Amino acid sequence: MLRAFSNRNYRLWALADLVxxxxxxxxxxGLNWVVMERTGSATSVGLSVAFSTIPAMVCGPWAGALAxxxxxxxxxxxxxxxxxxxxxxxxVTVWHGLPxxxxxxxxxxxxxxxTFEGPALGRFAxxxxxxxxxxxxxxxxxxxxxxxxxxxxxxxGVLAAVIGEPALFCLNAASFGAVIATVLxxxxxxxxxxxxxxxxxxxxxxxxxxxxxxxxxxxLFALGFVLSSLGRNYQVxxxxxxxxxxxxxxxxxxxxxxxxxxxxxxxxxxxxxxxxFTLPLLLVAAGVTSVLQAVSGFVPGLTGFALMLxxxxxxxxxxxxxxxxxxxxxxxxxxxxxxLAVQGTVAGGAGALGAPALGWLSERLGPQEALxxxxxxxxxxxxxxxxxxxxxxxxxxxxxxSAEPEETFSTSGAGKPADSxxxx
Numbered sequence: 001m002l003r004a005f006s007n008r009n010y011r012l013w014a015l016a017d018l019v020x021x022x023x024x025x026x027x028x029x030g031l032n033w034v035v036m037e038r039t040g041s042a043t044s045v046g047l048s049v050a051f052s053t054i055p056a057m058v059c060g061p062w063a064g065a066l067a068x069x070x071x072x073x074x075x076x077x078x079x080x081x082x083x084x085x086x087x088x089x090x091x092v093t094v095w096h097g098l099p100x101x102x103x104x105x106x107x108x109x110x111x112x113x114x115t116f117e118g119p120a121l122g123r124f125a126x127x128x129x130x131x132x133x134x135x136x137x138x139x140x141x142x143x144x145x146x147x148x149x150x151x152x153x154x155x156x157g158v159l160a161a162v163i164g165e166p167a168l169f170c171l172n173a174a175s176f177g178a179v180i181a182t183v184l185x186x187x188x189x190x191x192x193x194x195x196x197x198x199x200x201x202x203x204x205x206x207x208x209x210x211x212x213x214x215x216x217x218x219x220l221f222a223l224g225f226v227l228s229s230l231g232r233n234y235q236v237x238x239x240x241x242x243x244x245x246x247x248x249x250x251x252x253x254x255x256x257x258x259x260x261x262x263x264x265x266x267x268x269x270x271x272x273x274x275x276x277f278t279l280p281l282l283l284v285a286a287g288v289t290s291v292l293q294a295v296s297g298f299v300p301g302l303t304g305f306a307l308m309l310x311x312x313x314x315x316x317x318x319x320x321x322x323x324x325x326x327x328x329x330x331x332x333x334x335x336x337x338x339x340l341a342v343q344g345t346v347a348g349g350a351g352a353l354g355a356p357a358l359g360w361l362s363e364r365l366g367p368q369e370a371l372x373x374x375x376x377x378x379x380x381x382x383x384x385x386x387x388x389x390x391x392x393x394x395x396x397x398x399x400x401x402s403a404e405p406e407e408t409f410s411t412s413g414a415g416k417p418a419d420s421x422x423x424x
Contacts, residue, residue, distance in 0.1 A: 004137035009186045009200075016182035018144045023175025025152025027087060031161060034094050035103065044100070046332040051104050052111035056348045059115050064341025067119035068207075069336055076124055076183055084176040086110045091169035106413035115344070118169035123339035126328060135325040136278040137364045142335030150261050166223060190266070202261050206419040207338030209295050217339065219388050224323055225346050226381040227286060229354025230374040231293060232316060234260060234309070236358045237374075241369035259306045263313025270314060271321040277329075278364030279389060282322040286382040294375025295369030396400045 003011045035048050067075060086106055093102050129137045158169055211217060238260065242253040272280070289312055296308035324343070331339040361370035 001136075001269075004129050004133045004296040006130050007133065007190070009190050010133075012182050012186055013125070013128050013356075014140060014144055016149050016179045017141065019175045019178045021145050021148025022152040022155070023172035026156040026159070026168045027090070027172040029153055029156040029291060030094075030165045031090070031103070031107065032164050033176055033399040035100065037380060038100060043367070048107055050107040053348050053352065055112040055115040056061070056118070056344055057352075059112065060341040060345035060348075061207065061338065063080050063116040064119045064281060064338035065204050065207060066116060067123055067337030067341070070120075072120035072127065072337075073183060074126040075117060075120035077180055077354045079120070080183075081115050081182045082113045083110065083117075084173045084180075086113070087169045087173035091166040091173070094169065095166040099338035113363050118344050119340040121164065122328065123337050126336065127193065128186070130192050131329065135274065135321065136272055139268055139271035139317075139321045140319055140323050141268075143265055144267060146261055146317075150258075173372065175308075180270060201361045205337070207342075210332070210335050210337070214331070215392050216330060216389065219392075220323055220327060221342065221346050223286070223381055223385040224343070225350045226315060227378055228347055228350035230358065231352065231409045233290065233355045233358050234312075234353050235296075237362065237371055238309075238368070240307060240359070240362040242302075244362075244367050248302050248306060252302055255302070258305055259309050259312045263310040264317050266310065267314030267317030268321070271318045274318075274322075275276055277322045277325040279322075279326060282319060283382055283389075285315050285318045285322070287379060289319065290375050290382060291376075292379065294372050295374075295406060297371035303333070333419065361387065373404055384404060 005014070031048060035044050036042075084111060090103070090106050093106065125137060125141070126134055127136075155306060159171070229347060237259075238256045239253050242248045242256060246252055248255070292312050292315070296305060296312065299305055299308050300411055327339055328336055358370055358374060361373060365373065
């Protein structure tokens with residue numbers, strides 16, 4: 001269960017990640033409060049969030065191509081340094097009451113930096129642990145993110161009232177400094193190197209040509225889009241259930257949010273116990289979670305709905321951990337940055353489209369019916385993915401549609417084709 005922590009570099013990285021995630025959520029809440037206080041408009045808050053996600057939709061492929069060519073350690077140090085400066089500029093902007101367009105511009109720049117840093121972070125995570133411990137490391141990353149989110153939200157509420165919102169941005173800046181220091185003190189000799197993309201196979205188009213041959217990866221992207229858009233945007237359906245059928249108000253919504261956070265921690269712990277992150281396990285988890293989602297709205301009472309959220313949240317983390325592990329292990333080392341960039345773009349698109357869709361369904365049909373429809377759709381998508389993956393597994397290895405060999409894109413000559421239904 002603690003395999004990843006046997007690696008010194010990962011122990012350092014996990015601690016730095018916890019500090020960074022905590023600081024990030026403090027800044028997110030601080031920024032949202034500032035925008036809401038100045039405008040009184042939830043739409044303005046939504047715009048602030050949108051500005052931070054637009055760069056990923058536009059620049060993701062180029063970020064992945066860069067990560068496959070340049071040392072991820074170097075990209076992370078540069079990215080964290082830029083984030084530190086942006087956080088300080090946000091603190092100054094809020095302190096002096098500068099106009100909202102300045103905040104939105106800084107948020108957009110931060111999103112752009114995060115877009116280029118994301119694939120590098122994914123590649124770096126593969127370097128601090130051996131291949132056999134990657135799934136375990138990603139599972140613990142999920143736990144770290146959940147704990148950091150809870151800590152950041154809790155601390156932000158207290159500190160904003162005591163020392164003011166600008167301090168939240170300053171604390172986040174300090175967290176980026178901690179990450180930079182941690183990355184610099186890691187032992188280079190203990191890294192597990194990944195092959196970089198050669199000049200011949202560098203660039204966005206080469207990555208797209210590679211992905212076109214990786215049918216399992218494409219299935220995972222498609223399934224991930226459906227699951228993320230209709231099965232992950234619980235902040236929408238929880239709010240709709242709390243305000244509507246449960247009649248629990250904002251206090252009930254806070255309770256459900258806390259329960260969901262606990263579920264994500266439990267899911268991370270469960271994933272950390274998994275030894276083989278196989279695609280059949282992913283499909284089972286997706287199917288069970290979809291069924292639970294479909295029936296969750298019809299369980300009576302706030303307590304009943306909250307109890308349903310626990311396994312749903314845990315299942316979501318298990319699904320995401322297995323999917324991320326398979327995307328990384330089944331992709332060529334020298335293409336991993338571009339694969340991760342596509343994953344980020346798919347996730348961003350799912351969030352941008354799924355949240356409004358669930359909101360529309362909740363208003364038109366009702367929150368309970370929205371959960372039912374979303375659960376049925378995600379279950380159907382899971383069954384369709386299972387059928388396609390089974391068909392691919394039965395396809396002869398000599399088929400002209402088979403994946404191109406790893407050696408074509410990687411100097412390591414290691415790895416396996418993505419069209420495989422079993423774990424590495």
